[in-house]
Amino acid sequence: MENTISVKLKIWRQRGPKEKGQFVNYSLDNVSTGSSFLEMLDMLNQQLVEKCEEPVVFDNDCREGICGMCSLYINGHPHGPVQGITTCQLHMRKFNDGDTITIEPWRSAAFPVIRDLMVDRNAFDKIQQAGGYVSFNCGGAQDANNLPISKEVADTAMDSATCIGCGACVAACKNGSAMLFVSAKVSQFALLPQGQVERKRRARAMVRKMDELGFGNCTNTGACAAECPKNIPLSNIARLNREFIVAKCSE
Amino acid sequence: MANKTQLEGMIDSTPIMQDFADIETGKLPEYTIDSKIPEGPIAEKWTNYKAHQHLVNPANKRNLDIIVVGTGLAGASAASTLGEMGFNVYNFCIQDSPRRAHSIAAQGGINAAKNYQNDGDSVYRLFYDTVKGGDFRSREANVYRLAEVSNNIIDQCVQQGVPFAREYGGLLANRSFGGAQVSRTFYAKGQTGQQLLLGAYSSLNRQIQKGTVRSFNRREMLDVVIIDGRARGIIVRNLVTGEIERYAAHAVVLATGGYGRAFFLSTNAMGCNGSAAVQAFKKGAYLANLAFTQIHPTCIPVHGEDQSKLTLMSESLRNDGRIWVPAKKEDAEAIRAGKKKPTDIPDEDRDFYLERRYPAFGNLCPRDIASRAAKERCDAGYGVGTGNAVYLDFKYAIERLGEDVVRDRYGNLFDMYQMISDDNPYETPMMIFPASHYTMGGIWVDYELQTSIKGLFAIGECNFSDHGANRLGASALMQGLADGYFVLPYTMQNYLSDQIKVPRFSTSAPEFDKAEADVRSRIQRLMDIKGTKSPDEIHKRLGHVMWNLVGMGRTLQSLVKATEEIEEVRKEFYTDLRVVGNADDLNTELEKALRLEDFLVIAKMMAIDALNRNESCGAHFREEYQTPDGEAARRDDEYMYVSCWKYTGDNEKPILIKEPLKYEAIKVQTRNYKS
Numbered sequence: 001m002e003n004t005i006s007v008k009l010k011i012w013r014q015r016g017p018k019e020k021g022q023f024v025n026y027s028l029d030n031v032s033t034g035s036s037f038l039e040m041l042d043m044l045n046q047q048l049v050e051k052c053e054e055p056v057v058f059d060n061d062c063r064e065g066i067c068g069m070c071s072l073y074i075n076g077h078p079h080g081p082v083q084g085i086t087t088c089q090l091h092m093r094k095f096n097d098g099d100t101i102t103i104e105p106w107r108s109a110a111f112p113v114i115r116d117l118m119v120d121r122n123a124f125d126k127i128q129q130a131g132g133y134v135s136f137n138c139g140g141a142q143d144a145n146n147l148p149i150s151k152e153v154a155d156t157a158m159d160s161a162t163c164i165g166c167g168a169c170v171a172a173c174k175n176g177s178a179m180l181f182v183s184a185k186v187s188q189f190a191l192l193p194q195g196q197v198e199r200k201r202r203a204r205a206m207v208r209k210m211d212e213l214g215f216g217n218c219t220n221t222g223a224c225a226a227e228c229p230k231n232i233p234l235s236n237i238a239r240l241n242r243e244f245i246v247a248k249c250s251e
Numbered sequence: 252m253a254n255k256t257q258l259e260g261m262i263d264s265t266p267i268m269q270d271f272a273d274i275e276t277g278k279l280p281e282y283t284i285d286s287k288i289p290e291g292p293i294a295e296k297w298t299n300y301k302a303h304q305h306l307v308n309p310a311n312k313r314n315l316d317i318i319v320v321g322t323g324l325a326g327a328s329a330a331s332t333l334g335e336m337g338f339n340v341y342n343f344c345i346q347d348s349p350r351r352a353h354s355i356a357a358q359g360g361i362n363a364a365k366n367y368q369n370d371g372d373s374v375y376r377l378f379y380d381t382v383k384g385g386d387f388r389s390r391e392a393n394v395y396r397l398a399e400v401s402n403n404i405i406d407q408c409v410q411q412g413v414p415f416a417r418e419y420g421g422l423l424a425n426r427s428f429g430g431a432q433v434s435r436t437f438y439a440k441g442q443t444g445q446q447l448l449l450g451a452y453s454s455l456n457r458q459i460q461k462g463t464v465r466s467f468n469r470r471e472m473l474d475v476v477i478i479d480g481r482a483r484g485i486i487v488r489n490l491v492t493g494e495i496e497r498y499a500a501h502a503v504v505l506a507t508g509g510y511g512r513a514f515f516l517s518t519n520a521m522g523c524n525g526s527a528a529v530q531a532f533k534k535g536a537y538l539a540n541l542a543f544t545q546i547h548p549t550c551i552p553v554h555g556e557d558q559s560k561l562t563l564m565s566e567s568l569r570n571d572g573r574i575w576v577p578a579k580k581e582d583a584e585a586i587r588a589g590k591k592k593p594t595d596i597p598d599e600d601r602d603f604y605l606e607r608r609y610p611a612f613g614n615l616c617p618r619d620i621a622s623r624a625a626k627e628r629c630d631a632g633y634g635v636g637t638g639n640a641v642y643l644d645f646k647y648a649i650e651r652l653g654e655d656v657v658r659d660r661y662g663n664l665f666d667m668y669q670m671i672s673d674d675n676p677y678e679t680p681m682m683i684f685p686a687s688h689y690t691m692g693g694i695w696v697d698y699e700l701q702t703s704i705k706g707l708f709a710i711g712e713c714n715f716s717d718h719g720a721n722r723l724g725a726s727a728l729m730q731g732l733a734d735g736y737f738v739l740p741y742t743m744q745n746y747l748s749d750q751i752k753v754p755r756f757s758t759s760a761p762e763f764d765k766a767e768a769d770v771r772s773r774i775q776r777l778m779d780i781k782g783t784k785s786p787d788e789i790h791k792r793l794g795h796v797m798w799n800l801v802g803m804g805r806t807l808q809s810l811v812k813a814t815e816e817i818e819e820v821r822k823e824f825y826t827d828l829r830v831v832g833n834a835d836d837l838n839t840e841l842e843k844a845l846r847l848e849d850f851l852v853i854a855k856m857m858a859i860d861a862l863n864r865n866e867s868c869g870a871h872f873r874e875e876y877q878t879p880d881g882e883a884a885r886r887d888d889e890y891m892y893v894s895c896w897k898y899t900g901d902n903e904k905p906i907l908i909k910e911p912l913k914y915e916a917i918k919v920q921t922r923n924y925k926s
Contacts, residue, residue, distance in 0.1 A: 034554040036671075042559055042787070049785040049840065054832050057839055059347060061520040063560045065667065066445055067351045089670050114491055115837050122468070125348050129460045133453035134412050137335045138328075138736050141406035145367060148421025158414040158439055161446060165350055194412045 004030045005097040009044065011056055012104045017112040017120075023102075033093040037080065038063060038070065040092055058117040065089040065229065068164030071171070072117055073104040078168035078227045086166065086229040106171035110178070110214045121167050123213040124181060131205035132185045134194050153191055160187040162230045169224035169232075175216030180224035182210050183240035184232050190243050200247035207244050262875035263865045264807055271814065271859050272896075273906045284895060284910040287697040288392045293916040294374075297396040300698075301741055305748035312337035315747055316500035316755060318485055320472045320527055322349035324444070324728060325711025326506030327451035328735025334458030336740060341498055342455070343467045343487060345522055350452045353508060353520040354731060357444025358565035358664070359428065360436035361408075361728040363401040368425050372433040374398045379917060381726060384430040384617050385691070385719020386869035386885065387919050388540070390893070390912060392698060393716050400737040401729050405437055407736055411450040415439050427570055428724035430617040430924075436725045441565055441663045447728055451735070470496070471842065473770045474530050475503055475707060478762045482534075482707035486766050488774075490842060493835040495770055497763050499756035502706045502747060504739065505531060506731075509690035509712040511544065512846075513854045514802070515794020517687035518550060518563040528694050528713055529849035532856075536702040537895035537908065539695035539715035541853065542861035542871045545722055546803050547688030548621035551671050551681075552640040561686040562671055564643070565664055566724040569614045571648035571657065572681070574621070576633040576641050578602040583633045593635065593642055593680050604628055612924040619721040619870040619883075620924060622685035626803050627881065629684075636682045644680035685803060689727060691718040691870065692860070695895045695910075699742035700734060703895075706750075708743060710734035715893065720869025774834045777844050782827030786843035789828065793820045793847070793854055801858050806874050810862040817858060821851045856896055856905065863907060866890045887919060 006029045014021025028047070031040050038060050045055035061069040070087040074080035080090045095101065103117065111119040161184070169180035186203050189195025195202070218237060225234040257267075268274060275282045289296040307315065315338050319330040322344040330342040344352060366372040378398035382389055405423070409415065415437050416424040425434040439446040458464040469490040476484040476499070484499035510525030511517040532538050549564045577583040578600050585591035604624055606613045614621075625641045634640055648657050654677060658665070665676045672682070694702050694709040696716055701708050711731040718726065800813035824847065832838040867876040867883035868890070876884040893910040 032555050032557060034673075035557050036559070039557050039559050043557055046785055046787065049829060049831055050783075052829075052831055055840060057837065061346060061351055061522050062353060062356045063521060064356055064562050066356050066442065067346070067353070067520060068355075069346060069351050084666075085670060089667070091670065091673075093673060118837075121347055125350075125456070125466070125468075128453070129456040133457040134410065135457060136410055138332045138407055138454070138740070139403075141403070141410035144365070144405045144409040144415075145422050147409065149417055150421050151417045151419050154414050154417040157412075158416075158446075161414050161439075161449065162442065164445075165348065188414065189412055192412050192414065194410060 003033045005033060005092065005095065007031055007095060008100040010100060010102040013056065013116050014113050015115065017114065021113065031092050033091070035092045036063065036088060037090040037092065038088050056117065057115040060088055063088040066164060068166040071106050071119060071166055073106060073171055075102050078106065078171040079229050084229060084231050106167050108170045108176040110176060111167060111170065124165050124167065126213060127178065127182060127206055127209045128185065130209035131198070131202040134189065135198060147193060149193060157188045157191040160184045160191070160232065160236055163232050164230055166229060168227050168229055170215065172223040172227035173216065174221065174223065175219060177218045178210050178215040179218040179237050179240065180228060180232055182206050183236035186243055187236045187239045190239060199243065200250060203240065203243040203247045258808055258811055261807055264862045265865065268863060271862060272904050275906050275908045282906070282908045284908055285697065286390065286910055287699055289698065293391065293395045296392050297399055304741065304745045307744045307747050307751060309337050311751040313339065315339065315750060316341065317502050317504060318343070318498055318500040319504045319506060320485065321352065321506035321508065322455070323352035323354035323506060323508060323711060324448055324451060324731030325735040326352065327448065327455045328732050329504055329506060329710055329739050330464050331451060331454035331458050332736050332740045334461070334463035337463065340458070340464040341467065341500060342464050343470050343472060345469065345471045345490065347468055349455055349466060349468070350449060352448060353523050354448045354728070355445045356520065357728055358441045358563065359567040360426065360438035360443045360725040361404065361447060362428065362435050362725045363405045363437060363729065364398055364435060365402055365405060367423060368434045370433045372435050376433065377401060377435065380431050381717065381723060382719065382917055383922060384723040385721050386883065386922055387719065387887070387891070387914065388868055388912065389717055389719030391914055391916060395916065396738065397717050397730060397733050400733045403737055404729060404732045408447055408450050411453060413439065413446045413450040426567055427615060429566055429569065429615045429621070430723040438567065441567070441661065444728060447732065472527050472530065473845065474766045475534055476762050476766045477534055477704065478756070478760060481705045483756050484758065484763060486770050491837055493833065493838060495767055497758035497767060499758045499763070501750045501753060502708065502743065504708045504710060505694065505713055506711045506735070507713045509693065510850070510853045511687045511690050513793070513850045513857060514687040514797045515790050516553065516558060516561050516798070518547060518561050521560065524846040524849065525853045526846050526849040529852045531694055531702060531704065531707060532898045534704060535898070536704050536707060537695035537897055538693070538856055539893050539895045540692035540860065541857045541896070542864055543691035543720045543869060544687060544857065545618060545689040545691060545870050546622045546685040548618055548625055548685050549643060549683045550686035551668065552636055552684040562667065563688060564668060564681065564683060566618070568643060568661060568664060571660070572614065572643040572645050573603055573647055574605050574614055574641055574643050575601040575603045576628045576635060580632050583635060586635045587638055602633065609924045611926050616924045617721055617723060622803055623872060625685055640682040640684045642680035643683045645676060646680070649677065689722055691715065691720065691722055695893070699745060700739050701746060706746060708739060710739050720871055774841065774845070777828060777841065777848065778830055778834050780825065780828045782829050784823065784827045784829055786828065786830070786840060786847045789820060789824050790843070790847050790850070793817070793850060796820060797854055797857070801861055804872050804874050805861050807862065810858050813858040814855060817851065817855045824848065824851060859905065860894055860896065863894060864890055
């Protein structure tokens with residue numbers, strides 16, 4: 001059966017984007033090792049409410065690793081110490097009795113803190129709005145099988161399209177670069193025939209928007225891909241660089 | 252209200268229904284239901300409708316504003332398509348980005364009648380399977396239209412760049428889902444919902460960039476504003492600042508998903524709620540068929556009291572996985588005690604109960620049937636794990652196909668399972684158990700997807716329309732996108748065409764003042780309770796009541812008890828709720844409290860709807876009504892209708908209005924998945 005452990009928590013608390021934040025220490029007993037990390041935080045919040053204190057604010061929704069909402073920086077890693085998963089998929093069995101767990105928000109100039117562990121990732125939407133689509137209106141599509149796409153291409157495009165837009169890549173990068181996020185979307189469309197017509201325009205527009213929004217430059221440290229919960233490979237960035245250079249040269 | 256001795260042995264609620272509701276016999280003209288089904292043979296209705304409906308010309312579209320609440324498959328596809336057409340769209344979501352809506356979590360796939368596999372599929376067959384899967388409780392004309400536009404959805408999504416799975420020849424791949432004997436499900440790994448939603452989100456982004464759609468994130472609708480009997484706007488709470496904001500439009504579209512979290516534990520996301528439906532209900536929209544809630548057979552079992560949600564294992568796993576429990580009770584007991592492992596049980600001592608009971612469909616029988624069969628085995632003492640679990644075994648698939656093929660098909664689902672349960676499903680069978688997943692019931696809409704309030708539309712899971720008493724797998728994505736891309740953008744124009752001379756509304760109208768004041772006093776009331784229980788604590792209590800008494804198996808007695816217990820939870824809510832923090836500030840506890848207040852309304856209506864329906868059909872299983880071999884016994888003579896509920900006041904009895912269902916293109920019969 002499940003065991004229980006006690007943990008000490010060091011959690012970043014901050015009232016608003018302009019206010020000064022600080023770490024606050026909590027301790028929590030009887031945490032079932034079968035609980036998820038966020039259920040452990042639910043337990044903490046329940047105890048805070050019982051003491052009439054305001055709960056720790058953190059983004060979360062689907063709790064099955066796909067919506068991209070959860071975004072905790074745990075013990076120095078976005079989404080915690082286990083590779084290839086989101087915060088909500090992390091379970092307490094990965095921690096030991098008596099461990100101290102440090103929990104911070106994503107820290108990046110482009111993602112201001114809203115409250116405690118919740119940040120504003122609106123910049124990602126803006127990059128997508130700049131060109132992350134195929135321009136065509138509903139109703140005018142040809143039969144789906146009129147456009148054969150080889151399995152390899154479809155699978156590679158799918159691997160890029162798997163990005164959940166959580167922002168772990170930005171949080172992991174010492175420069176706060178969004179290259180992995182942008183390259184995943186640019187790659188998906190650059191690989192597929194549907195994306196060809198706007199291929200150059202898309203690469204230029206999305207990169208321009210990314211730069212404009214205050215994301216840092218890429219220096220190829222590879223931290224983004226190492227911390228990505230969906231294992232989006234670094235080769236996407238190589239593809240984006242090529243797409244961008246070709247687009248720039250043909251301007 | 253009926254007392255306990257009176258209820259004893261009673262199976263038909265008719266003598267006591269007046270204690271719970273006023274039954275409208277249809278004599279009063281204001282309660283007649285017009286579902287606006289077009290004339291003509293079923294295959295021509297939609298074509299005829301489109302040929303004769305009113306349209307709005309491009310110059311006038313620019314002057315018409317539409318509010319779309321929700322950015323899931325239905326909301327995002329509707330908002331983007333209406334934007335493409337030239338309307339002014341205001342699009343709202345509670346998450347930080349439209350891309351996070353819970354459609355994103357749909358795993359398995361989307362159905363369409365393409366017949367690419369040459370296995371005998373057709374629009375009619377998809378229509379027939381859906382009506383039959385819904386146990387003959389859905390509206391025939393709506394379902395036919397759904398099957399008709401299903402093919403357009405696949406074309407649309409491929410054009411958007413959705414990377415569906417493909418064969419080596421470059422054409423689209425398919426797999427099978429429950430309730431069908433053809434392979435008509437299109438998929439993108441185990442992330443079909445994600446890819447379809449990102450496709451709709453990309454079209455939405457294009458319109459946001461163009462300025463036709465304005466996107467409002469982290470905002471929750473708290474009321475719909477009615478002016479002269481028409482929906483003309485909404486009141487929302489800004490979840491970051493706590494401010495109350497007003498938005499006006501010529502029409503309002505609700506695409507806010509289902510109310511499955513009335514059970515607290517469900518596969519829904521933490522933020523999923525039924526609040527928009529309740530607000531519409533209180534303003535006069537009917538809620539329909541609320542008893543029809545889908546309990547999905549293949550979820551990871553509950554592990555403990557601190558659990559916040561349940562995780563679904565895609566139905567696609569039933570393509571290759573075989574479901575079983577030990578055939579001998581002593582084996583089940585030994586497994587529960589940890590003395591035996593599932594791999595110790597030889598094949599001849601395994602009871603593949605779905606294959607045994609339903610030879611024709613086997614492990615791919617519909618969800619309601621698979622869920623009930625699992626419950627039946629566990630109740631009989633054959634459950635494993637905590638006693639509330641059965642095995643889903645891939646041993647046979649691995650022997651037949653090899654581990655690599657199984658990994659290729661289901662790798663990400665297996666990883667997800669292992670992460671949560673700490674078991675390796677390549678070596679030992681998965682443990683699964685049914686959980687609340689989807690709600691077929693919802694806001695009543697007519698053929699045009701308009702509610703009983705003029706100018707208020709409901710699309711996707713939040714309406715009641717297409718799935719009857721049970722939804723087939725891979726049909727939710729189909730319905731959400733059908734409504735949003737191909738149905739609503741047409742039918743709405745039929746309403747908007749006579750609104751072109753109506754000038755833009757000001758949010759300073761007295762109706763807005765009143766709606767905002769009501770919202771503020773509602774919030775203040777909750778803040779002022781200052782009790783001791785957090786919203787989650789009370790929600791968990793409600794969830795236990797709903798799961799135990801309004802869950803997979805219901806009886807007249809359990810439902811009467813449920814209404815009483817829901818009332819007790821409601822009392823606790825209004826006397827002992829604690830909301831810490833301030834109302835005019837970011838406050839996640841207040842968000843939960845407001846949603847819970849609405850779940851209490853829905854929960855009661857679910858119990859009353861289930862009590863009224865003295866039959867078993869689809870997911871609604873009244874234990875009193877079953878055949879000798881334990882199958883659902885429908886009572887078509889009495890209950891072949893949509894039960895529509897009209898709100899009359901917080902402490903008043905709702906009014907039941909019946910929309911009769913007529914089947915002209917399909918011969919009504921008993922569902923049979925055995926032969």
